[in-house]
């Protein structure tokens with residue numbers, strides 16, 4: 001993540017100055033100095049590991065290969081700052097294959113606030129999910145075993161969301177494109193957990209390319225706050241009694257944080273509580289008790305306010321709410337939209353044949369891997385999708401943009417793993433592998449075909465798992481006489497392939 005290269009730097013600078021002037025009365029003189037000192041330091045990029053595909057020891061290996069100096073993010077066990085890097089974290093094959101996600105450290109906080117018991121299969125609504133950073137974190141924290149509805153009302157932003165989740169290799173999710181305000185009335189008391197990473201004014205004091213700062217008028221701020229309250233209430237309605245909801249923003253404006261929680265508490269007293277989450281942080285980072293002209297209810301202080309100098313992050317706000325009672329019964333519920341979407345599950349005999357073929361061709365035992373995910377296989381055009389079975393049970397014919405992951409594709413030689421299928425399950429393939437000599441790896445990562453030094457024992461046009469001598473997965477190739485055709489998608493190809501030794 002680079003610093004902002006805005007076409008109007010003066011607007012960004014003005015926004016920062018305005019925000020600083022507004023926030024000055026919220027901090028003691030000592031804290032204010034600490035904040036100003038912090039803002040002089042560059043913000044280190046950070047990465048969050050994908051435990052579906054790799055383990056913390058892999059992160060240490062990458063650090064050696066790519067010359068990274070790492071520092072753990074104190075509130076996220078799968079997060080590390082990359083303080084120095086010979087090769088940028090965004091330019092590795094591991095990044096392109098979804099082994100980790102690059103994310104500002106503060107954004108790792110909200111999903112860490114959820115309490116998920118091991119082996120649970122929670123039903124989760126991510127109300128404002130694009131481009132999907134926190135959804136990937138939810139997938140990781142639930143080991144892709146629950147069912148996540150990744151929703152965003154912005155049609156333009158859904159493409160990025162789909163791509164991020166596809167790259168992450170998530171199976172148990174559906175992408176939808178509805179206003180978050182609708183979910184509470186459509187699906188009251190349905191979800192075990194709801195994340196609202198709310199649209200906000202982005203007054204984080206650390207402008208990034210992905211989070212630019214711009215001046216915000218009081219009117220715009222008020223409209224944002226109204227939308228945040230409506231989304232928060234919708235999310236709470238969609239939550240089961242006993243369920244948990246995290247409310248988060250990447251702004252430090254009290255109007256969009258403490259005041260939003262207060263508004264919901266006042267409107268529906270006794271429906272939810274704000275829980276203390278100090279155990280998730282290395283040091284306290286409480287929300288405001290008051291602004292110069294207003295005091296907030298005491299439990300609002302249980303929320304977390306990340307001033308940048310607390311843990312060297314961008315500014316951020318997050319709170320975990322617990323629903324303790326139902327909403328008043330007079331609130332209107334409406335039926336959700338429906339679309340005819342018959343799910344063409346594969347027949348048991350077809351599934352058995354497929355599993356046998358994958359064992360024979362790739363040494364891949366897919367059955368237990370999909371059973372852990374409680375996923376079924378269904379055919380759509382020339383693809384087989386791994387689909388969360390829970391979707392049909394809970395959401396029936398709700399229109400979706402994407403459901404599950406395209407795992408296999410039909411070829412004249414039979415079913416073969418897709419790129420995403422290979423990125424997710426390639427390490428479980430004991431056969432059907434081609435090991436590239438080290439000197440050919442950079443050309444391969446640049447998307448070039450490479451010669452096959454030793455012709456493999458498979459028929460021409462077989463799709464194989466490509467690895468290097470260390471066993472790291474480098475995508476798929478197609479055997480073509482004396483060469484291996486490169487099947488890396490264009491978006492995965494690296495312009496400048498780093499050497500790793």
Ligand SMILES: C[S@@+](CC[C@H](N)C(=O)[O-])C[C@H]1O[C@@H](n2cnc3c(N)ncnc32)[C@H](O)[C@@H]1O
Nearest residue numbers: 128129130131132133134153154179180197199
């Ligand atoms: C802060 S961003 C979400 C970032 C995302 N959670 C992540 O971690 O990558 C807020 C998102 O809210 C979406 N949004 C705005 N208004 C919305 C609404 N009424 N319902 C649902 N999503 C909305 C925006 O399109 C935007 O993608």
